[in-house]
Amino acid sequence: MDQNVNNSLKLFIEYLQIEKNYSQYTIEHYQHDIQEFFMFTFEQAIKNLEDVKYIDVRLYLTRLYEEKFARKTVARKISCLRSFFKFLVREKIVSENPFALASIPKAEKKLPEFFYEEEMKELFNACESETLLGQRDKALLELLYATGIRVSECSQIRMKDIDMQLSTVLVHGKGNKQRYIPFGSFAHDALFVYIQNGRKSLLAKNSPNEYLFLNYRGGPLTPRGIRHILNKLIEQSALNGRIHPHMLRHSFATHLLANGADMRTVQELLGHAFLSSTQVYTHVTSEYLRKSYMAHHPRA
Known part of the structure; x- marks a missing residue:
């Protein structure tokens, strides 16, 4: 990935801070998940954000499941990347969102723990x-x-x-x-x-x-x-x-x-x-x- 990718991430972080008014804790999660995906694209020899396709998303999902991430964690990562690429489409940095069709796994129904x-x-x-x-x-x-x-x-x-x-x-x-x-x-x-x-x-x-x-x-x-x-x-x-x-x-x-x-x-x-x-x-x-x-x- 080249310098344009880092600039795109910087713009997205500013968007989360200014327009979405997200907390620093939430922003750090977004940044970590996106950078993790960048490492995957580097391994796949994908040089530009525009080159990321739906098939690459499917491969990334397979990688996450192979690494035995919880369904809730996978859902968070996909949701984060979908928002990132949606922003890139809005800013005309890419032409389409490869995560738009990616299905988010349903979270396990787990009731909150509490004290009697x-x-x-x-x-x-x-x-x-x-x-x-x-x-x-x-x-x-x-x-x-x-x-x-x-x-x-x-x-x-x-x-x-x-x-x-x-x-x-x-x-x-x-x-x-x-x-x-x-x-x-x-x-x-x-x-x-x-x-x-x-x-x-x-x-x-x-x-x-x-x-x-x-x-x-x-x-x-x-x-x-x-x-x-x-x-x-x-x-x-x-x-x-x-x-x-x-x-x-x-x-x-x-x-x-x-x-x-x-x-x-x-x-x-x-x-x-x-x-x-x-x-x-x-x-x-x-x-x-x-x-x-x-x-x-x-x-x-």
């Missing part, structure tokens, strides 16, 4: 609030469960985004979309203790910054740091296995729906652009209610 309410109690019991980091970890867990926000959103919360009087947090979501989310008394109390004690002490170890959650050096807590904290809480609790941060988000949505919240409200709180993204939790809720019934009804 009893398991959430175990997690909260594992939080000790005597130490500075313990206060932070408890506030972090309470806020994640109380709001259902993503870990990436949580790491970006600044002090000015928290309104302790109204018990709300301003969340900066995907595509720079903002939403206000309320939180309850448990999260409020944990945040108050952390802000008044733990955060002030952690902040003294570094130059002042605006972020709500800090690491042990006083700097902003990263998404990776949050994942490490959650895994540590699992190890300290009586629960088995590992935790992934989205389990708290899934638990938030499942418990709301199981206790009577309407779908539109949950969609708004989660920051989903489409109701179909939220509807998956109706299946989870049905299973949740069934298991709760079987576990607690005297004649189940």
Whole structure:
């Protein structure tokens, strides 16, 4: 591939940043998938983007399946490359989109994993609030469960985004979309203790910054740091296995729906652009209610 290819990719990245307003995380995925395809075309001695044909797409799909990528991953890569070539057609860099006819494999139907309410109690019991980091970890867990926000959103919360009087947090979501989310008394109390004690002490170890959650050096807590904290809480609790941060988000949505919240409200709180993204939790809720019934009804 020649310099024109790199220029085309640069133009596409600018398009994603400016016109589509995608997050940096999403853009990095697009860039990685496209560059991976470029490596394949180099192996196939394809020198220009215009020379990529449907038969090459079929060969690339075969390569992905041979390397045993998950169907979800293959679907993402094909969708990414379809968007890339669609952009190239729009900009008249190529005349046709070779990915237009490529079929995207159906994703495996996998219901979101979540914690039962009893398991959430175990997690909260594992939080000790005597130490500075313990206060932070408890506030972090309470806020994640109380709001259902993503870990990436949580790491970006600044002090000015928290309104302790109204018990709300301003969340900066995907595509720079903002939403206000309320939180309850448990999260409020944990945040108050952390802000008044733990955060002030952690902040003294570094130059002042605006972020709500800090690491042990006083700097902003990263998404990776949050994942490490959650895994540590699992190890300290009586629960088995590992935790992934989205389990708290899934638990938030499942418990709301199981206790009577309407779908539109949950969609708004989660920051989903489409109701179909939220509807998956109706299946989870049905299973949740069934298991709760079987576990607690005297004649189940």
